[in-house]
Amino acid sequence: MKQLSELATPFASVAEALIAAEGTAPWLKKLRQDALTHFKTFSLPAKKEEDWKYTSLWSLSQQAFSHHAESVEIAADQVDSVALLHDAYRVVIVDGVFSEELSDIDALQSGLSITALSESVDQLEHCLGQQTELTKAGLNALNTMLMSEGVVISIDSAIEIEKTIEIIVINTGNTANLATHLRHKIELAADAKATVIEHYVGLTPDSYFTDVVTEVNLAERARLTHYKLQQESNNAFHIATLATHQAQASHWLTNNISLGAKLARNDIHSQLLGEQSHVTMDGLYLVDGEQHVDNHTRIDHAVPNTTSDELYKGVLDGNSHAVFNGKVMVHKDAQKTDANQSNRNLLLSRGCEIDSKPEMEIYADDVKCGHGSAIGQLDQDQLFLLRARGLDEVSARSLLTYAFAVDVLTRIPNLSIREALAKVVEQRLPKTGEKA
Numbered sequence: 001m002k003q004l005s006e007l008a009t010p011f012a013s014v015a016e017a018l019i020a021a022e023g024t025a026p027w028l029k030k031l032r033q034d035a036l037t038h039f040k041t042f043s044l045p046a047k048k049e050e051d052w053k054y055t056s057l058w059s060l061s062q063q064a065f066s067h068h069a070e071s072v073e074i075a076a077d078q079v080d081s082v083a084l085l086h087d088a089y090r091v092v093i094v095d096g097v098f099s100e101e102l103s104d105i106d107a108l109q110s111g112l113s114i115t116a117l118s119e120s121v122d123q124l125e126h127c128l129g130q131q132t133e134l135t136k137a138g139l140n141a142l143n144t145m146l147m148s149e150g151v152v153i154s155i156d157s158a159i160e161i162e163k164t165i166e167i168i169v170i171n172t173g174n175t176a177n178l179a180t181h182l183r184h185k186i187e188l189a190a191d192a193k194a195t196v197i198e199h200y201v202g203l204t205p206d207s208y209f210t211d212v213v214t215e216v217n218l219a220e221r222a223r224l225t226h227y228k229l230q231q232e233s234n235n236a237f238h239i240a241t242l243a244t245h246q247a248q249a250s251h252w253l254t255n256n257i258s259l260g261a262k263l264a265r266n267d268i269h270s271q272l273l274g275e276q277s278h279v280t281m282d283g284l285y286l287v288d289g290e291q292h293v294d295n296h297t298r299i300d301h302a303v304p305n306t307t308s309d310e311l312y313k314g315v316l317d318g319n320s321h322a323v324f325n326g327k328v329m330v331h332k333d334a335q336k337t338d339a340n341q342s343n344r345n346l347l348l349s350r351g352c353e354i355d356s357k358p359e360m361e362i363y364a365d366d367v368k369c370g371h372g373s374a375i376g377q378l379d380q381d382q383l384f385l386l387r388a389r390g391l392d393e394v395s396a397r398s399l400l401t402y403a404f405a406v407d408v409l410t411r412i413p414n415l416s417i418r419e420a421l422a423k424v425v426e427q428r429l430p431k432t433g434e435k436a
Contacts (some may be wrong), residue, residue: 004043008064009179012040015145027125035144038134045138054323054355055265055294060237065179065209067146069095072174076102079168082201084229084420088164089114091151095172096180098149111159111192117150117183124152124185131215131243131269138267139239143213147183150212153196154187157219161194164417169212171233173204184214188222188250195225195414202233202260209237216243218250220274225253227417229424232260234291241267248274255412256283256295257421259428264293272299272306281310284408286428287352288317297326301337304364310341313408315401315429316352323355330362330369337364341371346404348378348397401429 004012015036019029044061045052074094079102083090091114092102098116105114121128132140151167171178186196200210210232218224224244232238238261244252258264270279285293299308314322324343345354356373378400386396405425412418 004040006061007043008062011142011146012036014067015039018146018148025122025125028121031129032145035134035141038141039145042141051138051296051325054321055263055292060209060263063177063207063209063237065177066175067179069097069175069178072172074102074170074172078203079170082170083166083168084197084199084424085164085166085416088166088197091165091167093149093151093167093169093182095170095175095178096149096182109159109161109163111156112161113152113154114165115152117152117185118148120152127185127187127217128183128215131217131245132213132241138241139211140213140241143181143183143211143241146181146211147213148181150183150185152185153194155189155192155194157189158191160192164195164197164414166197166199169198169200169210171202171208171210171236173202173206173208173233177207177209179209179211182210182212184212186214186216186224188218188224190219191221192219193223195417196227197417198226198228200230200232200238202231202236205233205235207235207262208233211239213241214243216245216252218244218246218252220247221249222247223251225413226255227421228254228256229421230258230260230264231424232264234260234262234289236261238264240265241269243269244271244279246270246272246274246277246279249276250274251278253280253413254282255408257425258283258285258287258293258295259424261293262291264291265296266294267296269298270300270308272301272308273303275303275305278307279309280411281308282408282411283312284405284425285312285314285322286405286425287314287320287322289320290318291320292322294323295325299328299339301328301330301334301339304333304335304337306334307338308340311408311411312343313405314345314354315348315405316345316354317348319349319351321353324373325357326359326371328360328369328371330360330364330367332363334364335366337367337369339367339369342373344374346376346378346401348401398429402426405429
């Protein structure tokens with residue numbers, strides 16, 4: 001682990017200033033102080049820790065970040081140009097600051113509440129930090145002691161939200177090396193249903209740091225469809241935790257698409273705490289150049305009669321590096337568990353590297369579980385067939401690459417979201433590449 005004296009950014013000093021600020025509720029001061037104490041003890045995780053074996057935070061630790069954004073004006077048409085959807089409730093955060101002017105949450109459906117964390121944190125004592133662990137080797141403590149903005153979504157019982165909710169987090173590049181620490185909270189009461197998109201965008205190729213934790217709580221029979229699209233600058237750092245508690249018969253579909261960032265780390269965790277609960281956990285990562293992406297997923301089958309289905313696919317080019325570590329934990333007495341997990345990777349160059357580790361830890365005996373990993377290259381016979389039909393090599397390789405990646409997109413139930421994400425992915429797919 002990195003010692004605090006080795007960090008170029010004095011994260012602890014920034015946290016101490018937040019804790020000392022006037023007007024902070026006592027419970028929030030204590031939450032931040034506990035996180036600060038943990039961070040001072042353990043600092044950033046190092047590669048000697050198993051969960052960080054293939055991902056180094058050295059470059060992050062040596063970057064001097066600012067925590068004070070300079071004022072910036074961004075036009076509504078700029079937001080429109082990066083938004084995934086144009087008929088959604090829209091929540092916009094620019095350089096770590098909620099923008100009421102650019103957001104569209106004035107006429108919300110009855111039973112739906114959307115607020116900025118900075119405006120509602122005093123009401124979150126009962127639920128903030130319930131899905132995350134400060135002791136986990138990661139950046140949860142850093143986020144907890146420094147969180148300053150985010151989105152709080154609450155949906156009442158038996159309410160189905162008709163419009164998608166899109167959270168757009170934009171870094172303009174106006175403040176050099178800006179660090180933003182965001183905490184999102186999503187609560188669905190019994191029988192509620194909603195679709196939420198987290199969308200992270202960098203407008204310039206500059207370096208910055210996005211640190212985000214999203215906590216989700218699904219009550220009985222609640223259904224949440226959740227998408228995350230990460231399009232950060234290729235010089236940015238993106239560290240994220242997404243954690244969900246699922247009650248009886250709740251359903252969570254999450255799809256995580258990572259396209260940008262110099263270093264991206266996603267920790268995604270579902271706890272199936274009620275019988276008949278289900279999670280579909282999908283992901284797609286496309287990396288090239290010197291990009292590094294690390295996806296760590298965990299699904300805890302804590303009670304009997306729960307199901308999970310996980311598919312992660314990756315396309316690597318250049319000298320990129322990807323990591324997939326997916327754990328499915330079937331706890332004692334969690335009988336009748338049905339869990340499937342798959343990680344597949346396509347390598348387009350000789351210089352790229354993938355470390356894939358799907359795993360299952362099973363302590364019950366009446367289960368149906370399967371997992372696997374596959375790593376390969378483009379099929380030369382298929383490439384030859386497309387060339388014989390008149391396609392040039394670049395077009396043929398791009399078509400086959402898209403065909404490999406599209407599996408994850410076809411599992412998206414919403415047609416408009418599926419088409420929008422497919423368009424983004426198609427534009428991002430490598431058009432050239434050295435033969436592997």
